[in-house]
Amino acid sequence: MKAVVMAGGEGTRLRPMTSSMPKPLLPVANRPIMEHVLRLLKRHGLTETVVTVQFLASLVRNYFGDGEELGMDLTYANEEKPLGTAGSVKNAEEALKDDSFLVISGDALTDFDLTDLIRFHREKGGLVTVCLTRVPNPLEFGITIVDEEGKVERFLEKPTWGQVFSDTVNTGIYVMEPEVFDYVAADESVDWSGDVFPQLMKEGKPIYGYIAEGYWEDVGTHESYVKAQADVLEGKVDVDVDGFEISPGVWVAEGAEVDPEAVLRGPLYIGDYAKVEAGVEIREHTVLGSNVVVKSGAFLHKAVVHDNVYVGQHSNLRGCVIGKNTDVMRAARIEDGAVIGDECLIGEESIIAANVRVYPFKTIEAGAFVNTSVIWESRGQEHLFGARGVSGILNVEITPELAVRLAGAYATTLKKGSTVTTARDHSRGARALKRAVISALQASAIDVRDLENVPMPVARQQTARGSAGGIMIRTTPGVPDSVDIMFFDQRGADLSQAGQRKLDRVYARQEYRRAFPGEIGDLTFPSSVFDSYAGAVLRAVDTSGVAEAGLKVVIDAAHGSAGLVLPSLLGRLGVDALVINPGLDEAKPTETRDERRSALIRLGEMVSSARASFGVRFDPVGERISLVDERGRIVEDDRALLVLLDLVAAERRSGRVALPVTTTRIAEQVAAYHGTQVQWTTTSPDDLTRVGEEEGTIFGGDGRGGFIVPEFSSVFDGTAAFVRLIGLVSRTQLTLSQIDARIPRAHVHRRDLATPWAVKGLVMRRVVEAAGDRSVDTTDGVRVVEADGRWIMVLPDPAEAVTHLWAEGPDDASAQTLLDEWATVVDSAGR
Numbered sequence: 066m067k068a069v070v071m072a073g074g075e076g077t078r079l080r081p082m083t084s085s086m087p088k089p090l091l092p093v094a095n096r097p098i099m100e101h102v103l104r105l106l107k108r109h110g111l112t113e114t115v116v117t118v119q120f121l122a123s124l125v126r127n128y129f130g131d132g133e134e135l136g137m138d139l140t141y142a143n144e145e146k147p148l149g150t151a152g153s154v155k156n157a158e159e160a161l162k163d164d165s166f167l168v169i170s171g172d173a174l175t176d177f178d179l180t181d182l183i184r185f186h187r188e189k190g191g192l193v194t195v196c197l198t199r200v201p202n203p204l205e206f207g208i209t210i211v212d213e214e215g216k217v218e219r220f221l222e223k224p225t226w227g228q229v230f231s232d233t234v235n236t237g238i239y240v241m242e243p244e245v246f247d248y249v250a251a252d253e254s255v256d257w258s259g260d261v262f263p264q265l266m267k268e269g270k271p272i273y274g275y276i277a278e279g280y281w282e283d284v285g286t287h288e289s290y291v292k293a294q295a296d297v298l299e300g301k302v303d304v305d306v307d308g309f310e311i312s313p314g315v316w317v318a319e320g321a322e323v324d325p326e327a328v329l330r331g332p333l334y335i336g337d338y339a340k341v342e343a344g345v346e347i348r349e350h351t352v353l354g355s356n357v358v359v360k361s362g363a364f365l366h367k368a369v370v371h372d373n374v375y376v377g378q379h380s381n382l383r384g385c386v387i388g389k390n391t392d393v394m395r396a397a398r399i400e401d402g403a404v405i406g407d408e409c410l411i412g413e414e415s416i417i418a419a420n421v422r423v424y425p426f427k428t429i430e431a432g433a434f435v436n437t438s439v440i441w442e443s444r445g446q447e448h449l450f451g452a453r454g455v456s457g458i459l460n461v462e463i464t465p466e467l468a469v470r471l472a473g474a475y476a477t478t479l480k481k482g483s484t485v486t487t488a489r490d491h492s493r494g495a496r497a498l499k500r501a502v503i504s505a506l507q508a509s510a511i512d513v514r515d516l517e518n519v520p521m522p523v524a525r526q527q528t529a530r531g532s533a534g535g536i537m538i539r540t541t542p543g544v545p546d547s548v549d550i551m552f553f554d555q556r557g558a559d560l561s562q563a564g565q566r567k568l569d570r571v572y573a574r575q576e577y578r579r580a581f582p583g584e585i586g587d588l589t590f591p592s593s594v595f596d597s598y599a600g601a602v603l604r605a606v607d608t609s610g611v612a613e614a615g616l617k618v619v620i621d622a623a624h625g626s627a628g629l630v631l632p633s634l635l636g637r638l639g640v641d642a643l644v645i646n647p648g649l650d651e652a653k654p655t656e657t658r659d660e661r662r663s664a665l666i667r668l669g670e671m672v673s674s675a676r677a678s679f680g681v682r683f684d685p686v687g688e689r690i691s692l693v694d695e696r697g698r699i700v701e702d703d704r705a706l707l708v709l710l711d712l713v714a715a716e717r718r719s720g721r722v723a724l725p726v727t728t729t730r731i732a733e734q735v736a737a738y739h740g741t742q743v744q745w746t747t748t749s750p751d752d753l754t755r756v757g758e759e760e761g762t763i764f765g766g767d768g769r770g771g772f773i774v775p776e777f778s779s780v781f782d783g784t785a786a787f788v789r790l791i792g793l794v795s796r797t798q799l800t801l802s803q804i805d806a807r808i809p810r811a812h813v814h815r816r817d818l819a820t821p822w823a824v825k826g827l828v829m830r831r832v833v834e835a836a837g838d839r840s841v842d843t844t845d846g847v848r849v850v851e852a853d854g855r856w857i858m859v860l861p862d863p864a865e866a867v868t869h870l871w872a873e874g875p876d877d878a879s880a881q882t883l884l885d886e887w888a889t890v891v892d893s894a895g896r
Contacts (some may be wrong), residue, residue, distance in 0.1 A: 066105075066110075066111060066164060066165055066166060066169060066183060067111070067113045067114065067115065067161055067164065067166045067167075067860070068106050068111040068113070068114045068116070068166065068167045068168075068257045069114070069115045069116075069117060069119050069161065069167070069168045069169070070089075070099065070103065070106075070114055070116045070152050070154055070170075070171045070216070070565075070701060071154070071168065071169070071170050071171055071237075072087065072089040072099055072116050072117060072125050072171035073117050073118050073119030073120055073122070073144055073147070073153055074087075074088055074089075074119075074120065074172060074188070075087075075088070075120040076088030076091075076120075076172065076285070076790070077570075077574075078285055078286050078287075079091065079284075079285070079286065079290060079423055079867070080289065080422070080424070080574070081388065081404060081405075081406035081407075081424040082287075082290070082386060082388060082404060082406070082424055082763075083404070084406055084407070084424055084425050085121075085193050085407050086121070086389075086407070087120055087121040087124055087125055087709045087808040088126065088171075088284075088560065089102075089117075089122060089171035089172050089543060090173045091172070091284070091290065092127060092352075092354060092371060092372075092726040093174060093290075093293050093294055093297060093304075094250055094286070094297040094298065094304070094306050094316075094334050094350065094352060095307065095318065095334060095336045095354055095355065096296060096304075096305075096307070097128065098171065098173070098174055098284055098293075098534045098613075099129070099171040099172065100126070100129075101174055101304045101305075102169060102170070102171055102173070102174075102175075102235075102534075103129070103132070103135055103179075104135065104305055105120075105136060105138075105175065105176065105177075105304075106137070106167075106169070106179070107136060107137055107535055108410070109178075109179040109442055110180070110182075110194045111167060111398035111573070111888065112132075112137045112138055113137075113138045114132070114137055114138070114139050114140075114473035114849070115129055115139075115141070115142055115157045115160050116129070116139055116141050116142070116171070117138070117141075117142045117143075117144065117145070117156060117157055118141055118143055118152065118154040118605060119143070119144040119146075119147055119148075120151070120666070121703075122141070122143055122268070124144065125141075126141055131741050137449075139164060140160060141625075142157035142272040143156075143221070144155045144156055144580060146254075147254060147255040148252070148253070148254050148255065148668035149253075149254040149255045149260075150255075150256045150258070150751030151249045151255040151256055151257045151260065151261050152249065152250075152252075152253055152254050152255040152256075153213040154168055154249070154250040155246055155251060155255065157685055158243075158246050159458060161243060162243045162246070163243065164243070165183075165186070165187075165241065165242055165243075166240070166241055166243070167182075167183065167238070167239070167240050167241075167565060168178065168238065168239040168241060169237070169238045169242075169329075169411075169649075169663045170236075170237045170238070170283075171237075172283075172284055172285075172356060173236065173237065173281060173282065173283045173284060174280070174281070174282045174284055174293045174296075174297075174304070175236070175238075175279065175280060175281040175282070175302070176279050176280050176304060176585065176708055177196065177198075177236075177238065177270035177278075177281060178277065178279065178304035179238075179279075181275075181277075182194065182238070182239055182240060182275050182277065184433050185215070185254075185273070185275045185337045185646065186273070186275070188330055189215060189240075189273045190271070190815070191216075191271040191272060191273040191681065192241070192242050192244060192265065192271050192272065193216075193239055193240070193245060193262070193265065193270075193272045193273070194239065194240040194241075194269075194273045194274070194275050195209060195217060195235055195238075195239055195241070195262075195272065195273070195274045195275070196235075196236045196239065196271075196275050196277050197209055197211070197233050197234065197235060197236065197274045197275060197276045197277065197813060197839065198233070198234060198236050198276065198277050198281045199218070199232050199826060200277075200826060200828070201232065201233050201278070201822070201825070201826055201827065202778075202825065202826060203820060206822035208220070208221045208232075208233065208234055208482040209233055209234065209235050209274055209318055210233065210833070211233075211273070211274035211276070214648065215273045215274055216271065216272065216273055216274075217262075217266065217272040217273065220235070220262055220263065220266075221259055222838070222873055225259065228512050232288070232829065232830045233274075233276065233438055233828025233830065234279050234389070234706060235258060235850070236283075236294065237283075238276070238277075239257065241859075245261070245265075248264055248265060249261060250260050252476075252764055253356075255875060257867050258666060259365040260392065263271045263493075264634075264659065267651045268761045268886035269705065270273070271744050274471050275289075276562035279302075279303075280296065280301055280302035280303070281309035281461070282296065282302075282483065282884075283291075286448055287386065287402070287707075289893070291367065291384070291386065294334075294350060294352050294369050295332075295349075295367070297334075298314065298316075298331070298333065298334060298349075298350055298352070298834070299332055299467075301334075306334070307319070307335075307337070308321075308334070308335075308364060312329070312331065313331060313823070314331030314332030314333070314334065314481055315329050315331040315332070315333055315335075316331075316332075316333070316334045316336075316549060317335045318335065318336050318339070318355075319337045320337045320338040321335045321336065321337060321338060321339045321341075322339070322340045322341065322394065323335060323338070323341045324341060324342050324343040324345070324662040324867050325342060325343075326533065326536070327342065327344070327345040327346070327347065328345070328347070329347050329348040329624060330346075330347070330348045330349055331349060332349055332350065333347055333348070333349060333350065333351045333353075334351070334353065335347075335353045335354070335358060336352075336353050336354045336355045336356075336372070337355050337356075337655075338355055338356050339353045339354070339355065339356060339357040339358070339359070340357075340358045341353075341359045341392050342359060342360050342361040343361055344362045344363045345359050345360070345361060345362070345363050345364075345365075346363075346365070347365045347366075348365065348366040348367070349366070349367065350363075350366075350367040350369045350370075351365045351366065351367060351369075352369045352370065352371050353365075353525075354370055354371045354372035354373070354374065354389065355372045355373070356372055356373045357374045357375075357376065358374075358375050359374070359376045360375075360376060360377050360378040360380075361378055361379075361383070362378050362379040363376050363377070363378065363380045363382070363445070364377060364380070364381045364382070364383075365381050365382045365383075366382070366384070366401075367383060367384040367401075367668060367820055368382040368383065368384065368385050368386075369385075369386045369387070370382070370387045370428060371386075371387060371388050371389040371391075371407075371746075371822070372388075372389045372390070373389050373390045373529045374387050374388075374389065374391050374392070374393065375391075375392045375393065376392070376393045377392075377393055377397065377413070378395045378396070379395060379396045380393050380394075380395065380397045380398070380430070380452065381396075381397075381398045381399070381750075381884045382397075382399050383399070383400060383401050384400070384401035384402060384403075384866075385399045385400065385401065385402070385404065385417075386403075386404045387399070387405045388404075388405055388406045388407035388408070388409065388425065389413070390407055390408045391406075391407065391408060391409045391410070392406055392409075392411065393405075393411045393412050393509075394410070394411060394412055394413040394431070395413045395414070395828065396413060396414045396415065396771065397411045397412065397413065397416070397417075398415075398416045398417070398787050399411070399416075399417045400416070400417060400418050400419040400420075400421075400719045401419050402420040403417045403418070403419060403420060403422070403423075404417045404422050404423070405417070405420075405423045406422075406424045406426070406427065407425045407426075407427050408852060409423055409425065409427050409428070409429070409430065410427075410428045410431050411423075411429045411430065412428070412429050412431035412433060413431040413432070414432050414435070414436045415429045415430065415431060415432060415433045415435065415637035416433070416435065417435050418435060418436040419427065420880055421435055421437065421439075422438040422439070422575075423438070423440050424438045424439060426436075426748065427439050428582070428604050429691035432864060437574050437575075439631045442547075443513055443559075449471070449565075449568070449569055449572060450565045450568075450569070451863070451864040453541065453542075453549040453551065453552050454548070454549045454551035454552060454559075454560075455471060455550045455552075455874070456541055456547060456548070456549045456550075457496075457547060457548070458546055458547050459494040459546055459547060459548050460477045461854070462492075463498070463503040463547070463548050463550065463560040464698060465497065465498060468501040468502050468505070468538075468550065469501050469502070469504065469505040469772065470505075470572060470575070470577070471502075471505075471550060471572060472501070472503075472506050472509075472536065472570075473505045473506075473508070473509055473570055473577035474568055474571040474572035474577060475506075475508060475534070475536065475552060475571075476505065476506050476509030476510070476511045476576050476577070476578060477571050478564075478567050478568055478571055479511060479533045479534060479574070480533070480586075480687070480693055481510040481511075481584060482512065482578070482586075483511055483532075483533035483534075484512045484513070484514055484531065484564055485506050485511050485512070485514070485532055485533060485534050485535060485705070486511055486512070486513075486514045486515075486516060486527050486528040486532040486534075486535040486536075487499055487502060487503055487506070487513055487514070487515045487535065487536050487537075487538065488515075488516040488517070488518070488519050488521075488523070488524035488527075488535070488536075488537045488538075488655050489517065489518055489538045489539065490518065490538070490539040490540055490625070490626060490685060490686050490761075491518050491625065491626055491649045491650075491654055491685075492539075492540045492548075492651060492654035492663050494540070494548055494654075495538040495539060495540065495548060495654070495873055496518075498538050498548065498550070499536075499538050501513075502536055502538070503515060503588060504786045505577075506536075506586060507585050507586035507587075508579060508580055508585065509577065509578050509579060509584055509586070510578065510581075510585070510651050511586045512586040512587045512589070513586055513587070513588045513589070514527070514589050514590075515588060515589070516590075516591065516594055517590070518626055518629070518649070519594060519595075519626055519629065519630075519674065519856070520625075520626045520627050520629065520630055520683075520686055520687025520688070520784065521537055521539065521551075521626075521687055521688045521777070522598075522687055522688060522778070522780070522781070523552075523594060523595065523598045523685040524537045524557070524558030524688070524786065525553060525558070525778065525780050525782070526598055526601065526778060527556040527591065527594055527597075527598070528553045528555070528556075529556050529557035529778070530703045532553055532555060534551065534552065534553055534555060534560075535552070535553035535557060535600050536551070536552055537550075537551045537553065538550050538551070539654070539683070539685075539686050540549065540654035540655040540663065540682065541655065542655055542685075543655060543656065543657050543658060543788060544655065545653075545655050546653065552564070552565075552568065556754075556758075556778050556779070557780060558751065558754040558782075559751050559754065559779065559780075560751075561751055562623075562749075562751065567624070567797035572886035575728065594672050595629055595630045595632075595633045595729070596633045596867050598630060598633070598784075599630055599634040599637065599784075600633075601777070602634065602777055602784060602785050602788055603637055604791060605774075605777040605785075606774060606776060606777055606785060606789050607776075607789075608638060608639075608788060608792045608795075609791050609793065610792065610795040610796040611638060611639055611653075611791055611792055611795045611796075612639040612642055612717065613795070614794070614795035614798070614812075615641070615815065615834050615843060616640050616641065616678040616786065616794065616795055617640075617641040617643075617675065617676070617677045617678055618640060618641070618642050618669050618677055618679060618680065618681065618791070619642075619643045619645065619672050619675060619677045619679055619680040619693075620635075620642055620643070620644045620645070620671060620680070620681055620683070621644075621646055621664060621668050621680065621681070621682040621683065621684075621788075622644060622645070622682055622683055623646055623648050623656065623682060623684065623685050624646045624647075624649060624650035624653050624663065625649070625665070625683060625684065625685030625686060625687065626649070626655075626684070626685065626686055626687055626782060627683035627684075627685075627686070627687030627784065628644070628646070628647040628649070628683075629649075630687065630784060631644055631647065633692055634784065634788070638680060638788065638791065640791055643671070643675060643677070645668075645671065647838060650663075653685075653736060654683055655683060655787070656685065661682075661691070662699075664681055664682060665691055665693060665699050666699070668680045668696060669691050669693045669697035669699060670697055671697075672693050672694075672695065673695075673696060673697030675824045676695075676795065677695065678695055678800070678801075679692060679693060679694055679695055679790075679794070679800075679801050680692070680693035681693075681698075681781050681787050681790070683784075683787075684770065684783065686783070687782075687784060688771065688781050688783055689769065689771050689781060689783050690705075690707045690770055690774075690783040690786055690787055690799065691705070691770055692708070692770070692790075692801065694772065694800065694801035694802040695800045695801060695802060696802055696804065698802070700801060700805060701729075701767050702728065702768055702770045703768045703811065703813070703833050704805060704808075706724075706728065706767075706768045706772075706799060707729075707731060707732060707735055707765045707791075707808050707811070708787070708804050708805055708808070709734050709764065709766065709772060709789075709790060710722060710724075710735050710736065710764060711734055711762055711764070711804055711808055712738070712790070712793040712794070712797060712804060713789075713793065713808070714735060714736050714737045714739035714741040714763075714764070715740075715766040715797070716743070716793060717739075717741065717763045718740045719740055719741060719763075720741050720742075720761050720762065720763035720764075721741065721742050721743070721756075721761050721762050721763065722736055722741055722742070722743055722744070722760075722762070722764040722765065722766075723746055723753050723756035723757055723764070723766075723773065724742050724743055724744075724746070724765070724766065724768075725744060725746055725747065725752075725753065725767055725845070726745045726746070726842065726844050726845050726846075726848055726858065727746070727750045727845075727860075727871050728768055729747055729811035729813050729873055730854075730856070730873060731808065731809050731810075734738040734809065735808060741763065743823060743866075744756050744842055745842075746843060746844070746845075747845035748767075748860065749845075750767070750771070750781065752845075753765050753767060753773060753780045754777075754780055756774070757773040757778075757780070758775075758779040759773050763773045763775060765779075770783075772785075772786035772789075774786055774789050778808070810882045811873065812873060812874055812875065812876055812877050812879075813872070813873045813880065814871070814872050814873075814877070814881055814884045815869070815870065815872075815884075816869075816870045816884055816888055817862075817865065817867050817868070817869055817870070818868050818870065818888060818891050818892060819866060819867060820861065820866055820867060820891065821866055822866050824865075824894065825868070826862045827894055828859075828861070828868060828891055828894040829846075829847060829859065829861065829891060831891075831893075831894035832847045832849070832887070832890060832891065832894075833847055835849075835887075836849045837889045839852070841850060845860060846859050846860030846861065846869075847860075849887075852876075855872070855873065855874040855875070855880070855883050856872070856873055856883075857870065857871070857872045857884065857886075858871040858889045859872065868891055870888060870891065871884075872884035872887065
């Protein structure tokens with residue numbers, strides 16, 4: 066059997082290490098990753114190997130040649146352009162068309178039993194066998210589920226935490242029959258998991274999954290690269306290590322000179338012909354490449370040092386990576402997570418701060434303190450986005466400097482000359498940060514329309530009027546010392562997951578576009594935005610019957626920006642309205658849950674004493690509303706969703722409503738009673754927005770005060786929801802309490818459990834296993850439906866080490882029992 070080694074990737078997340086070196090040639094314990102892969106293939110008798118190359122292809126060819134030194138027969142298939150995981154193998158079809166073949170990545174470190182994998186494939190007689198393994202964090206991989214016979218039931222590429230239903234992932238190692246090439250178009254970018262496998266499964270072709278035991282690490286990030294070195298030194302992976310183990314865990318290669326006065330605390334590796342002087346201390350998980358010189362007094366701990374590096378006297382290297390041919394001069398200090406590219410000069414007594422990237426061929430002056438990356442090409446780092454955009458403590462985590470870099474990265478994802486709409490809430494912090502954002506956008510050749518302080522729905526609506534995107538800065542709900550920087554797309558909706566990843570990548574690379582002097586963007590301040598917005602709402606939303614109904618409502622603007630649009634709206638709406646707390650209060654840009662509750666109680670008292678039809682309270686940015694009925698009683702947010710759903714469905718009698726899967730199934734009963742259908746979505750506002758845009762959608766909501774009015778927009782809009790409610794109540798001539806009373810009571814209980822990141826994938830797999838034969842829904846997280854209709858939902862939090870659970874039953878006791886049962890499952894898996 067022949068093998069295919071895929072060695073064409075650019076390894077962008079590993080830059081600057083891969084700026085001048087292809088990822089497969091990155092050394093692990095002083096051998097290229099791909100050499101470890103080739104030695105594994107040879108160990109299992111796969112000596113005839115085709116290597117697919119594209120990025121810096123000549124360097125791979127020059128290093129390995131025809132494979133004679135390894136006792137292998139290597140040939141190469143060159144891609145003129147990136148062809149994807151399947152397209153690159155298709156490019157080598159001529160050499161593979163006669164027999165089964167094995168596909169393996171040239172940049173993943175593993176010691177899997179390939180012989181047993183091939184045996185499994187032949188026994189099953191499948192078209193494709195996918196080699197699987199279990200990992201703690203499956204987000205960056207393709208999740209795979211197999212049945213008892215080993216047949217693949219489902220694939221999901223690079224899921225979000227809400228989509229994680231297992232910790233069993235695709236390793237990118239396959240055994241295949243040549244017939245698979247019939248499903249791969251020539252000279253096109255095609256992926257196995259994204260394109261070919263779904264088609265094979267659709268046609269019922271046999272795809273099997275082999276769950277491998279052993280070590281596997283996808284060396285795709287700086288963290289995983291350093292981890293792979295440590296794992297080799299710890300003996301966690303069965304690979305060949307050159308040299309002699311002169312004491313437990315201390316490996317020294319041929320020709321290396323280590324002074325007896327040097328302190329070595331293994332496990333560590335010293336490469337061939339390296340020189341370590343007296344007084345040096347080298348501690349665990351340090352790897353020195355060939356011809357490295359370490360001068361007296363230097364200290365190295367968890368440092369990975371490539372070939373031909375000079376480490377000067379009294380230098381201090383901790384948890385960093387140093388590229389080849391780099392000189393680190395006397396008393397320089399390089400902190401944890403820093404990466405220095407090839408052929409750099411790090412001057413005397415300079416300090417490279419943690420996580421800084423210095424790209425190839427750079428000089429750091431003596432005595433310099435470098436706390437931002439020195440860029441030449443791209444690199445990768447952890448995700449910025451949480452549940453509310455980019456969030457953090459003002460002037461601690463979210464600083465003007467970070468705002469400038471974020472805005473510059475966002476601008477770089479857009480075309481020069483594009484327009485971006487900016488807005489903020491009424492806090493001083495948001496005002497200061499927005500000014501930084503505007504400067505960065507203009508400096509990147511972006512025209513800016515600044516709305517200043519407006520409700521969030523106004524910012525979204527104005528963004529959708531011809532802008533390429535938008536940025537809104539607001540105080541984090543309930544956290545007065547934190548801010549959210551929120552990014553909108555051209556529709557005014559939250560930036561999609563794909564858009565967030567794109568922005569993430571540009572920010573991580575720190576390759577910001579800068580405009581030439583004549584390209585600096587314009588700054589304009591649109592006028593009459595509140596009148597324009599109010600007019601658009603009233604034209605889009607049905608307000609017939611309002612004038613005749615003679616409704617009286619009490620509106621609490623919560624000292625927020627929602628109060629800015631109410632004068633333009635209420636005068637035209639023709640409703641008797643009492644507005645309280647209309648003035649802006651910079652000292653209260655947000656409110657805690659208790660403060661909001663107290664305000665709703667006061668609103669209820671006013672509604673009752675004024676004998677109003679109902680009361681509505683806006684959040685400080687006008688995105689969400691809370692309701693009080695005509696008796697002054699608070700309509701809880703989950704009940705308010707059902708009330709509006711009942712009103713909309715009763716009037717429309719057809720169509721579809723968009724609700725997150727965490728919503729009570731009473732919503733299905735309400736919708737079905739009036740001839741409408743529920744489309745369940747994930748808990749992401751982006752997903753609700755997507756369904757809200759689709760033809761036939763008549764309503765959407767999240768059960769937390771956020772409502773979508775599709776005839777006006779597909780995003781949460783408190784003002785539009787208020788106007789729609791006024792119209793519905795006017796025409797139905799029922800009170801909110803009467804509508805609420807005709808809807809069955811829901812019994813949904815919720816619990817949050819602390820779950821370490823490392824076991825989140827395991828938790829979700831255990832939940833799926835515990836479900837057994839019960840119905841399982843993986844729209845978002847895992848929802849298990851019992852035979853009696855009770856259901857439990859388990860959802861990993863995307864930003865915190867927490868797992869969320871919801872349970873619903875016919876009464877509180879049964880829902881609580883179900884919640885307790887599954888909390889035990891999650892707890893036991895998380896220990």
